[in-house]
Amino acid sequence: MPDLQQKALLIHDRLCAEYGCPIPYFHDLDPLSELVSSLLSHRTRNADSGRAFKQLVKQFPTWEAVRDAPTQEVEWAIAACTWAEQKAPRIQQVLRLIGERRDGDLSLDFLADLSVPEARAWLESLPGVGPKTSAAVLSFSRLRLPALPVDSHHHRVAIRLGLIPANVAVGPAHALLEAQLPKEWTAQQIYDNHESLMLHGQKCCYYKNPACDRCVVLDLCPFGRSLANS
Structure with a gap:
């Protein structure tokens, strides 16, 4: 059995072949817009958070306008996402803090x-900004920096493959999984690693009834092998 970094790279190579790396970036937002989009996505389906973000930018011409609007108007604009009543004041608080820390520059x-x-x-x-959100802002926005986000699909697949212990939560998993990747990797390679593991969770390694019979990394997966032997 390869050591952990060798295993991580072997998994990366196989999943990249399966899902077609390099994988195109799905966003081309400036980093502040990406931050707001990420805050809206917390505990929300992508389709719903996407609708909320589109409505927010449609209703308000600038992030300054969002910051200064009555909170209830922001809440109505993002009603498509979960917990809009909590996210509206949080987004406004974050926008105010950025402006204060950057001498009024809301960027x-x-x-x-x-x-x-x-x-x-x-x-x-x-x-409200943890490791997942900070990595998403740096990786997904047009900054295109080498930071590894870990979502719930990525996290589940990494645990099943034995890349991280089962008791490691999503937040701490970021540092452990990123440490397994070569330091010289480009932002695209880091993004491909996240996307391929996430896609594998969405398309094969389901939360319930994973399709182990067609998994390209089954021989590297303790979880899948245990199911096959049960």
């Missing part, structure tokens, strides 16, 4: 001039 473009650890630390100092 996150400056993150491009920081190292990835510095940029993640800056983002995670904002309320």
Whole structure:
């Protein structure tokens, strides 16, 4: 059995072959817009958070307008997502804090001039921003920085494959999984790693009744082998 990093790279190569790397980026948002989009996505289906984001930018011409609007109007605009009543004041709070910390400049473009650890630390100092959101902002936005997001599908697949222990939550999983990847990898390679593991969770390694019979990494999967032997 290969060591953990070798195993992670073998899994990456097979899943990339299965899902067609390099995988195109699904967003081309500026980093502040990506942050708002990510905050809306918490505990929400992608289709619903996407609708909420589109309605928000349709209703308000700038992020300054969102920040300064009556909170209830923001809540109505994002009604398609879960917990809109909590997310509306949180988004406004985050926008105010960014403006205060950046001398009135409501933009996150400056993150491009920081190292990835510095940029993640800056983002995670904002309320409601954890490792998943900070990585998503850096990776998915047009900054295209090498940060590894871990969503619930990615997390489930990584546990089943034995890349992380079963008792590691999504937040701490980010550092463990990112440490298994080569430091010289490009942002595209890091993004491909996330996307291929996530897609595998969506298309094969389901939460219930995973399709182990057609899994391209079954021989590397303790969970799948245990099902086959049960």
